[in-house]
Amino acid sequence: MSQAETANAGGSASEGSPQPAGASPHLEQFTYDDGIVRMFTLATLIWGIVAMLVGLLIAMQLALPALNLGLEWTTFGRLRPLHTNAAIFAFAGNAIFAAIYYSTQRLLKTRMWSDKLGRLHFWGWQLIIVSAAVTLPLGVTQGKEYAELEWPIDLLIAIVWVGFFGVNFFMTLKVRRERHMYVAIWFYIATIVTVALLHVFNNIWVPLVAAGQPGTALGYLKSYPIYAGVQDAFMQWWYGHNAVAFFLTTPFLGLMYYFVPKAANRPVFSYRLSIIHFWSLVFIYIWAGPHHLHYTALPAWASTLGMVFSLMLWMPSWGGMINGLLTLRGAWYKVTADPVLKFFVVGITFYGMSTFEGPMLSIKSVNALSHYTDWTIGHVHSGALGWNGFMTFGMLYWLLPRLFQTKGLYSKKLAEWHFWLGTLGILVYIVAMYIAGIKQGLDWRAITPEGNLKIEFIESVEYLIPLYYLRAVGGGMYLAGVLLGAFNVYKTWKMRPKTYAEPVHTAPPLSADYTDAPAPKHRLSEHGHPELAKKVDVWMQGHWHRRWERLPLKFTVWVIVAVSVASLFEIIPTFLIRSNVPTIATVTPYSPLELAGRDIYVREGCYNCHSQMIRPMYAEKLRYGEYSKAGEFVYDRPFQWGSRRIGPDLHRVNKSYQWHHKHFEDPKLLVAKSIMPPYPHLLKRKIDWKSVPVRVRAASYLGAPYTQEQIDDAMNNAKRQAQAIAESIAKDRNKPIEEIQETQVLALIAYLDRVGKDITRTPAAEDEKPAEPGTDNAEPQGAN
Template sequence: MTTTDSEDAAPGLERFSYDDAIVRMFVAATLVWAVVGFLVGLLIAAELPMPWLNGGIEWITFGRLRPLHTNAVIFAFAGNAIFAAIYYSTQRLCKARMFSDTLSRLHFWGWQAIIVSAALTLPFGITQSKEYAELEWPIDIAIAVVWAGFFGVNFFGTLLNRRERHMYVALWFYIATIITVAVLHIFNNLVVPAGWFKSYPVYAGVQDAMMQWWYGHNAVAFFLTTPFLGLMYYFLPKAAERPVFSYRLSILHFWSLVFIYIWAGPHHLHYTAIPEWAQSLGMLFSLMLWMPSWGGMINGLLTLRGAWHKVTTDPVLKFFVVAITFYGMATFEGPMLSIKAVNSLSHYTDWGIGHVHAGALGWNGFMAFGMIYWLAPRLFQTKLYSRGLADLHFYTATLGILLYVVSMYVAGITQGLMWRAITPGGQLLYPEFVQTTTAILPMYYIRLLGGGLYLGGTLVGCWNVYKTWAARPAEYEVTVHEAPALRDLEFTPETAPESELEMVTDYAKKLDVWSTLWWHRAWERLPVKFTVMTTLAVVLASVLELVPTFVIRSNVPTIATVKPYTPLELAGRDIYISEGCYNCHSQMIRPMVAETKRYGEFSKPGESVYDHPFQWGSRRIGPDLAREGGKQSVDWHVRHFQDPAALNDGSVMPEYPWLMKKKIDFESIPVRIAAMQTLGVPYDQYQGADRDRSVDDAKQQAQQIAAEYVQQTGQPYRTPDGDQVDLADKRVVALIAYLQRLGTDLFAAPDAPSSGGAEPQPVEEVANQPTAAPSTAMSEPRTTEATR
């Protein structure tokens, strides 16, 4: 605890100690959640080739558990590792105890409560369905409070209380992380609640997609990259006992990364319904991103100059070297995948899965474990239990991640090539989607083996750290440090050096002086100014990228025949989201010959103006559903949910028997309609007291669909056990109502003219006539257009 007791401290010095207890807590949480996150990942990896593994239990299907796995690995495992690194290094770099021990504990327990909340809600289908942002609005509020209110205040308070004038490079990356994640989280999660466990984002369709991947890509950037780079800049030099290779390179690395990264999100949306300029902008900045990323990698690896001989014997350095190598691989692969020609092959395939796991398990995972092995002897004040077990962990995990990513690369390229293969006669070479599925099943088993090895290595590491902890002293020794207060430190203001260039213009000399980056040294002693400049870089790039999508009318042309979902279809859409169908099915047909032949007319931006949230998807484990409406009978859909493999041999879709048993929540429909009205969706027929009529309309449509089933089969629905069930109030009919609507509005007949005398017009012509477009909470009415 900090003290200024003049009897104990030397004159002019303050005495203080570091809070390592909070670091121990975060290290323990990192290991616990690593095992949980990897176990869930192993389960869903096994469920892909063996969908029967869920045993008919709805809470552990792939669609429900996949978001839990990603949240556990990113926010639980990697998140706690980040906090352990920041709490340990910030105190040493600032020569100050954390600003508040109380805030440190509130941060720890608040974050663990958020993780537990995710584990309790996601398996029950409580989700917003947005990648890395699935948690519902009460948990989102808690995240904002814990991140900004507890963690942010604690960190910046420590910066202001520091006893070291200069802010080391790791602190720059921590500042960027805290500020940018707060901005991303708040603006991507602006919603209108429709109850405690349901909400709708204020954005829709194209705008929601842009916001989501502005958030999604930069969640990777500022949660899984910048804090781990700060970790690298602190712990790698410590472990190697060498200074950072280049101070100037670290400056260029930081500012170029912070400014460029924020623009790259649209590369996740190539060939979709977002404007062409946004796609090209995302690709351009993604390609530019390769340079600063590799600058950081080079800075890290060259820090080991003169210390490479230690890598063969020190497990900590082994983990760090492989981690930085994976960082280099992933940051080369990312820009490559952003190139439109490459992305046309890779998007929606397992190549993306291999890529993200190379980053999350190769870069983040190895950095986290290397840091923990370095911290363990220092935190527990004893020797590491076994260097041999650390080596075993390293080699097992390395083999595991290599098997994982290589199998996914092979699977992804196979998928992409088979989907787009065309015969000489101009037909699809593999017309059935399931042909691709069966072709890559061997790769799924190899992936499963790789994931098992990685988990096995993690268990070895956990045992090693546990045994180290068990050998700790009965009472930890608390070292008391002494240092002068910041105000008492001698300080000489920075001055510009003289240029040594001759025979050049004055402008050249000024540029030469500026390029020495002497001015940056002044920023490094001004945390408030540094934070403001970082925030401006992030916000400026975000505004320039996103605002045109919201204010330029032609970016989202509307279509006259696109109407809001009926009350039952809206309920069915929410069931679709709850079951996690978006994790396996896309709703976005790209303008490519193979896709239009397989699925139908390519998707238009105006088709999704009422989609809160958008459902374009990021992966195709099953076929695209953008034009699913009307393709199959009600009977087919019911049988498909009951036993997918019976209708489609080789299907990896699990059975959904509970859809034919669980009832539709009709009573919540008026609340959902009211939330949509708040967002500007024109449910004019359900205003005020008439809103309750939406329940009757939903029930009537449900009865019609149930009657269609009886008409098509000649008998009521019976369960496999022989029990007769009336489907009129079951969730399956709501889901079918939604599926039968998908993609049909584009081809619907236009509304009849209100007065006689006018000749009927083709749908395409009517769709191009000016019409009052639906207003949303974030956009103006758009001009009408049937095609782009």
């Protein structure tokens, strides 16, 4: 049929039912922007390889710490955030953008609103990733998991996400030619608005530079969050868990609801179930964050609420998984021959597995065993490699011949190899981590009949080394599969035509004078029923929801209401109710040197291996001391509770200055089997004295009660404290003081010596002057 013929053919298939009054009879012609999809596809592959390479390197470092080559930029603490950020925001991020740009245009029968905004989005996002890849190894970090990127990059993310991506997406909704928004579009809307909310509210900070000029260039990039301690932890895991929900789940579900029906060539098993799946996830997910903080200083009501809602997630998650798998009804025979369907089937199965495991891990008694262990690492990798990775590769293999306009893939066999290597790789990986995690959990809580600890921490580490190698084998297999995939992509790309054809599509525009079909009549007999019952019957026929589905703005507002109500129910009491964070009179702000040392702790990413949160459990109290209290963290910006114990908890570390100094020089000097790398740069590089008063002033802006005198004297105070610690170490280690003086390790040692000690101090009598910041350590103690 020629264009002229189609233009005159009329028809309003895309208008959908009900037929609008006065529909326009003419058809409009348009093309899709597949160039942007090709760009995001390529970026997905490149960053996927980078993320997995870094992952493999740091996995090996846990078995062979020397693999950081003695460089500060390649230690586990600095590279692990690079791995997680690259996997989440670079690999999965580019994949969801490819999916959204491809499917949105087709589901809405329109080209994206602005090609230019699409390109700005693409290049802006790549700039963010490159900025992350440069700053994270340099130690520029906020010290909050998956939100490590510092304030200038945060601003860039907000601009690119909202200003380029969000505006382009919502304007495309406005100019669409299909009135009903398919369920995949709902998932995309939820993703865009919720990620924007999460990003903005978890990244409210005061840049150091607002308080004065730091002494180094990197100091200009440093910031302190406005939240402290318990509240910062709550906001962070509200963000962290919902990053999983709205960055790694909802957009991939949108992808599933579009690409699985395409690949199986049949509609989704139950559209009704997809609606329930969508709204249930949007309502429930947002509450679940506090399950990351069980048995911590977070109030118990909040973590219980998080657990209950996490358990409720079983229902919609499995509903969604079943919906995805049953879409293949009658097409299962195709799975054996089609690598695309293989990836999708296993991807959706991993969605089911990890959404079963997640709620299970949120049960407090299970979490008591699993938290801080490698079990969590196994869990997240079954989700990331199985669900996100396999859905991405299924989509890529389906897209490649369409994007590059070839007859098919270069090699179906290679895609099959990719699938099998990947599947086996994931299994090896997660089984190794499950064994490691459960063993760690059991070791840490093991008690002798006499009531003593049965296993030293380092013994629990020793057992893990072979499992770390096995994990690297699994990860290596997965990466090998991805490299085969990259080769396949390259060869398929080589088969492309000289110029890409640009098919012209036609559809009628949405008529401007569209009026909704009138509300249906009630189905009750006129007599014998009250008016209210008739109204309820009309309401229950759901015409109002179908109207929303045609009204993107109202739909979006309801999504925002759903996530905001849930968030505020947890945030308001956490922030306002006094009893949530009981004040401890003896807890005072850090001394200037300790504050500078804390910033070094954050910079080195110590939280990636060490917690600062002793849970109220018998074995933990024996191993680490008195359990951590909410009131101890009121000056901690950011909180550093951590989520793993590759090394022991550090809240009440209780070691001497010289022990710490020797340990940073080379941990093996003190703990022969330690897997912590040496930190020689801390023993050489000098403290940035100029930044010290700036840090104190910034902390003071945020509410730490320093006096003006203390702020003015901050640099001298820090120098005095550092000198005293240096003298003590020089004496105990029999080293010339010139080697030790002014080195950064002194600040870090001062911090580690202070942290968790305030609760053991004697409260000042009421008529006495309250304790001043850092007075405990103004005259540093010797070895303890």
